Amino acid sequence: MMEEEELEFVEELEAVLQLTPEVQLAIEQVFPSQDPLDRADFNAVEYINTLFPTEQSLANIDEVVNKIRLKIRRLDDNIRTVVRGQTNVGQDGRQALEEAQKAIQQLFGKIKDIKDKAEKSEQMSHDQAKTIRRSC
Template identity: 90%
Template structure:
């Protein structure tokens, strides 16, 4: 039962996240990236196999996990910076409009 729910969730998520080729191309033009995680045809199994091509390479799993965690922290920091910047833009815009067109007391 749980596997069916997980499969349905994965299908729903994939349907929501599916981007048209035009949108994907626009994103790639605005944010060019060589990171395989950013590719529209990303394949998790292939990616993991490149990280760990042999059983012996699994000995480095702690290093790989540390690098991924560092990347996640950097992305989180970037997201926070962008969100704060957008918040400030909205506040600055309201302030500018208020200075140009002050409300008159009635």
């Protein structure tokens, strides 16, 4: 029963991960790679058979496993770096937004000051005009 569920899960996962040939070609053009793990037609059994072509080569299994673990560690580090970079971009965006909001508030304050001064100036002009009319 458990094997059937695992098999169904693997089949569902493979169905989701199937990329169209066009998408696969685009990925290969943007990120060219000679690594067999990156191939669209990757076959795990063939890959393992190339790593261990004979029974005697199984003596090196610890070395191969350590190399694969190192590769996984490097990939994890790369993923962490990218994720942190995205987080920093988000933080930088928030900071830029806050700075823009402050600048807008300052601009509105200056506009209000200019408007207030203009109203005072207009009022003074009216007062002076009245004074001039009375004296004439």
